[in-house]
Amino acid sequence: MSSSSSSSSPSSSSPSTSQNDRGNAAGTSTVRQRRGSDFEGPSSSRRRAVSEVWPEPFIEALAAQIAIDASRNIGRLAVAAALANIFQVCSTWRAVSRSELLWRQLTGRIWGRTGRTQDTWRDEYVYWHRTARNFRTGRYTHTRLYFDPSDVDDPDGLICRCLALSDTHLACGFADGAVRLFDLTTRFHVSTYRPHHRDRLGRFSRAVTGIVISDSRLVFATLDGDIHVAVLHGPPITRRAHLGEWMNDGVLVDFTGCGRWWVGLYAGVPGRAIHIWDGSTEELVFVGGSLTDPESVAGWHMLRELTGFVGRVRVTTQETAVACTSARVIVFDLRNQGVVLADDEYRRGIVVTSVDVSNGRYVVVGNRGMARVRRADTAQEMCRFTVIRAGQMGVMGCINGGYALMCGGGVVKVWEVERGEYLYDFRERVGAVSAFVCDERHVAAWGSDTTLHLWDFGAGE
DSSP: OOOOOOOOOOOSSSOOOOTTSTTOOSSSSEEEOTTSOEEEOOOHHHHHHHHHHSOHHHHHHHHHHHHHHHHHHTOGGGHHHHHHHHHTSOHHHHHGGGOHHHHHHHHHHHHOOOSOOSSSHHHHHHHHHHHHHHHHHTOOEEEEEOOOGGGOOSGGGGOEEEEEEOSSEEEEEETTSOEEEEETTTOOEEEEEOOOOOOOSSTTTTOEEEEEEOSSEEEEEETTSOEEEEESSSOOOOEEEEOOOHHHHEEEEEEEEOSSEEEEEEEESTTOOEEEEETTTOOEEEEEOOTTGGGHHHHHHTTTOOOSOOOEEEEOTTSEEEEEOSSEEEEEETTTTTOEEEEEEOTTOBOGGGOEEETTEEEEEBTTSEEEEEETTTOOEEEEEEOTTHHHHTOEEEEOSSEEEEEETTEEEEEETTTOOEEEEOSSOOOSEEEEEEOSSEEEEEETTSOEEEEEOOOOO
């Protein structure tokens, strides 16, 4: 297992910055914003004036707005330096740096975190700042995860089809219908969940096509359309929440979701590509869409041979979803009967496995290697970069709040998503991968040698 040291600790009043942070200066007196104005500390005369007339709640709101503007205009790592300038104005302004309400708000807005794992919200913010900086500089630990294969009766049980991460677990879905759960703290395999038995429609009808995982619940779907639910931290017992009707709906080629929604992408029956469930009541609330109509034959073939990926669907944090085939990408509304908000056709085609979503943005790579990161709500292009031989290698992609990762030819490459700057390659080679996932802290991949790789960028304690 290879590892590297964690980032240095921040100052007592604000998160630390480094020369490696994009948009950050070496010190805290001035940080230049690349898209307009400068963040500058006020003069001594201005310090006296504002401290006398500006109430603390106003200063707190000002600090929050400056932090949000810095994140939008420069990048999330630039927030620390912007806040440091605010907190240096005077003792009244510095006192705001101890506001738990401010740090809770910023942790949610900048890092998308609503739960606290550290002692204070300030510590929580600092932790995710350091973790993001580790992502930028390539500081991580690498581990290979193992499970006992003695319970695998079918050779297909060693073909991993999808991966999903929560704060505490990594879930791996296999072609025989099994979902194996690993503890991210101990790195041990802790449970195996299996679907209820039913008549097989083909060799791979029980293959897992998608997983939705939280800290307390596991939801997974199989090609035949069945959806199963299990409660974590208990016996590995599954409950069938939805019985697939493949004759009416086709093949469930991909499945995703969040706490509020489950979304299935089907192929095989015209006009029934998108299925949406209420994740709380498990009620099917929408069926429709023609995205996969041209892929009907390919969808049915997946029951007999897992030769590729027909389509992909991912959920944003804005109650919308992004779905694709090799020729189209659509964005649709989960709250409003699957209304299509954007529909883009790609004449030269895209790599289906490159498409992924994080928060309100998504990444897609064309067959000629041009990768684009767009906002899901406006389709605005945020950046672009080139992935060499993406189409030939069948590159697999994933994205988190600050970085896009592409795995092809056994090599994982990293770009930042503010400007599309290439950063580095992972040191480890993983061969061809069949599943690839990341979040704000971890990256996981299933390699061609049936090895499960885990990279951890978490800030050291």
